[in-house]
Amino acid sequence: MSEKHKNIWIISAGLGSKDFLTYRAVKTASDMDILAGDRRFESLFEHKNYVVLNRFFEDVDRIAQDTSSKIGFVVSGDASFFSLAKYIYEKYSERIVEVVPGVSSFQMAFSRLFETYEDVKFVSFHKELKENFKLGRKTFILCGKNKPSEILYYLDNKIADYDKFVCYNLGLKDEKIVKVEGDYNVPDSGLAVIVLIKRDG
Template sequence: METASVKEHKIRVIGIGPGSPDYLLPAAAKAIESAKVLVGGRRALGQYARPDVSQHTFPITNDIPAVMDFIKHELAVSDVGVLVSGDPGYYSLLDALRREYPAEQIEVIPGLSSMQLAFARLALPWHGACFLSFHGRRPEQEELCYRPGRILGMLTDGKYNSRSIAEILMEAGWPGETRLSVLLRLSYPDEEIITTTLSEASKMAEKSHGILIIQG
């Protein structure tokens, strides 16, 4: 029997939300349950993969070429589900997949992003806000400029954290008394929300791998 063409099979990029299963959309749960092949971070696979139905899984690590090779190999015989945290459209593996595959071969199931949940926790509307990422990158200087009333939502990492970003923003002209909210481990039982100012954050113990929301 002739092997199916790669293009006959789909990549389903499944947004699994900020972490807690309480925030997993029903459409995502159905896609995960029906998938024969699942790719995702180790925590996501541990939480959602179903070894009882012999799902073939592959962990996403820093070796992205290996992940892409696995997906390409599996697409020859099956659809592939790719689990991404938050929403696939917000700093996820979707970018890399779009560079390798045509859009019509990719189906995206949206999820609730950590940024959405962060704004919800603060009861803060997010239309008009500017979204940046310090996770593995640094925004351009013009993206960091201060304007009265400006709202920034930012992803952070170990290097760019609550302390270092507060210092960067004050150097870019933001007043020290600007309101800063630090939101960590959102949706988990130990989630933490700290509201302070840029000036105070620059002196506090650093908080990393979360969300910062700045209200100018």
């Protein structure tokens, strides 16, 4: 495909807060003819042609039919970490000009807990509660649409010797981190991830 048909940028919105939005993301977004993403990211960018993705994959395909305009797709967190970017890579890789990285909930969670993350095991419950997986010494769990309390109860017999943290709305004004003690009656609202850290001994 010729260079003139490369017209798609993937722009990471980070955590959905201007505090953690990169300068590169803002600069790239301002140069787009069309900027498209989730409604919650619209306020991050002052763009006259921001298109809200209501039916994500279908809307991406519809917008991508335009091969002449500069199109920026805004994705949550970091583009390389469980985001809409995967779908765009699979369908439109030959048309991508640049992928602008950003701050992910994974990075933010471990920063808030003052923990390193080079040895972390990732688990995603985006679609369903998985049965066959192993926990690492440190484990990061994406809750998806599942409730944190349900996931903790589901993992109960595996996490007795772990410190358990539920991180809500990371990077946003109502950010909250709860260290789980005793039962698992934790809040189930907001954007949540779970961090498990195995206790020594």
